[in-house]
Amino acid sequence: MEKDNSVKTMKSAKTLKTAREAGYFGKKMLTDAIKAQEEGHPIGWSMVSWWQGDFIAKAMGMHLVYPENYGAFCAAVRQAEPYLEIADSEGFPNNLCGYARNCLGFAKCLRDNNYVIPEGAPGGGLARPVLMLASGCACDARYKWFQSLGRYLNDVPVWNLEMPQTGVKEYYLPGNKEKNLRFIVAELREFVKFMENLLKKKLDYDKLHAMLDQALKTLNLAWQVDLLRRAVPSPMVSQDFWSVMIPHFYLPDDPEAYSFYERVYAEVKEKVDNGIGAIPNEKYRMMFSELPPWHSIGFFDELAKRYGIAMVMESWNYHAPTPMAEEELHGINDPLEIIARLTYHKWMEHNTVAREFDTAPGFFNAAYLRWAQEYKADGFFAHPLLSCRPATYTLMHTRNSLEEKLKVPGVVVPGDIIDLRVFNSDEGFSKVEAFVETMDHYRELRKEAGMAW
């Protein structure tokens, strides 16, 4: 699998001690699944579903691994290219999602090796699944990819989770939110039936409830860390977040993830209390969107060093949501409905901002209008991704909205989550160098307009 390539990549040093420890969780997911398979437990390959399907599968004794995360992992250790090439040679268009192509290449190797993980697979590889848990939320690739994996995982069923993606105006139509929620719950019930039939066992609702309680605690703590990041100078930057996010995003039900977040919180809080910034010379505060170039996170260390840029907040969809209001959960004891409300809340919570600013959509877009004010952002770093397109469709619109409504300018530096060849760091530095003056100019404009930062 080893392949020498001459493309320049950059690893980040990370500013938090806890961020440097977080890689443990990614490896833990992979190795736990392999161990579980050896012990005869069922394995599921799951898309990120914003916790919609995870707890149900886990409460039924299934061990989940996340091929999207595996793609990021392979890219970070620069071992994705051989899998991408296999996917290309199988006839999949080379502009499909990089994570998907990485996974399709891996799955072919797995099949060709009689479903024994090939030696040298990055991180130990993905154990053979009995289920592929897809999601219609966020992007089409996340069910089309699993569907096409049938070529290599011949008899593994795919279940597709449903999540409505209502427009902002439509969200506020009388009764629509409740109808959306009812649909999600109905589909979750079907999913439970499907799982019970697949695994020949009943779902333990008490266990599910306990996992959900733990998960809500972890997500709440992750959100509190986000609140601390509003401080000036910023105590934690995106380079840290991309590592720290793994436990809350993939394993919020794991008590170990909660303990980890307690340490993250303590470390970040200490920096805030003592006015210590993540970077020593913070001059500009920027928001980043969408997924980063995993192979070159060090690019942002260099931006900090050269221009004093702190990436103070980033990509909306990877963050824990704000805790749900008490009335949202009042009297609701059915864990399936709590899950439905959690995921739906994550996707719809910024509709209030979208409505306030007369912009759409609420997801992928409106959060940045809120954060620009709360995090005192000077600029927006848009990173359109060649092979993760749906996440980037709204980027230019978000850039326009921030500039028009809040006088926060944006810079666009294209790249890719996996493909090293697409990201040109030198071009990125040139663009940002010029953009620094733009941020200075807009600071003056905000000042003239009487804005708070």
Place this chain on the structure above:
Amino acid sequence: MSADNKKGLAKAHEIYSNRGKYAREQKNQGKKIFGYFCCYPPIELLTALDIIPVRILGDMEQPITLADNCLPPVMCIFCRSAFDIGMKGQYDYFDGFVGAHACDGAERTSIIWSNYIKTPCNFHLDIPHTTHDAAVEFFKEQLEYFQKELEKSIGREITPDKLRSAIAAHNHQRALVRQIYELRKLDPPLITGTEMLTVLIATMGMSVQEGNLLIEEVLQEIKQRENVQEKKSRLLIWGSLIDNAAFTELIESSGLNIVIEDTAIGTRPYWHDIRDTKDPLLGIAEHYLKEVLCPRTFRDSGKNYEQDSEQRFSYLKDFAKYWKVDGVFANIIRNCDIHGYEVPVIKDYLNGLGIPVLVIEQDYSTASLESLRTRFQAFAETIAS
């Protein structure tokens, strides 16, 4: 000469070539015009309010300029093109805009559209991804909202009888289109793929009643024909839509006769009728979710790969059999994920039936079409031999 003075294929060509002009003429006569994205918004609801539904298309002949500021270049080029010509004011006659969550590209473009191109009425229709009972019920509820918004905008209610009558008119149109497809079973077919495209696009900018009259004229005209074209290898087109006759002309001048298209401007909107249900919205919801066979809708997987492919693509086997298909052109507009993921799967399936497949990813631009000619010629030669 205006479209009014022409009949049949000539009229279809006139309207196809001047969609905006025709729509503006209708608007000047007091008609309401609504634009809609893809083949998922139920146009029966628009017809029930005497609104003319105009399918939003891109323009392969125009370079994308204004869209670049709002949609990233990595996005589906068809969606960017449609948005671009919208930004250039070429859809400024819309009284309403109906966006749809057909695929990611259509969904995000629809939503972003509403930020930049304002119309008196705007609705974004969320469409579930599965065909489960709960999904049909949810979709029906969304249609109820859509109906209410339309009624509010027009100031009139849609009665169940009105809706039934609109469904009947559109079902009639579906039947008429299928009649044309029947005439393409002949060898050589009585209508070219290019003519078919112009007829379908023309009707996608007319009231259903006018459209039905036009198709009836076309049917009458082509039934009189004898050997309108020479016998050539017979091609099925599967995949992303084609909305420009320059593309079909190129294919048909490369040694191939297009006999059937499994695309969004082909069989997909027309192949099945809407059932007459007690609640007409239920029939509409079931039809659009279950019977419009775009791969954007996830159908529960079969027991294994073979069974899954059979469940999803067996209709192509029927098309191939009854239209005597010699080869399939899998057309992928670059960055169309919905069809892109299916490429090896559809090749496996069709090759398993002994049908050769030509896969081309193209850039939705007439400027880059000519370079594809040699590929079609080579494919024609291969399947002819």
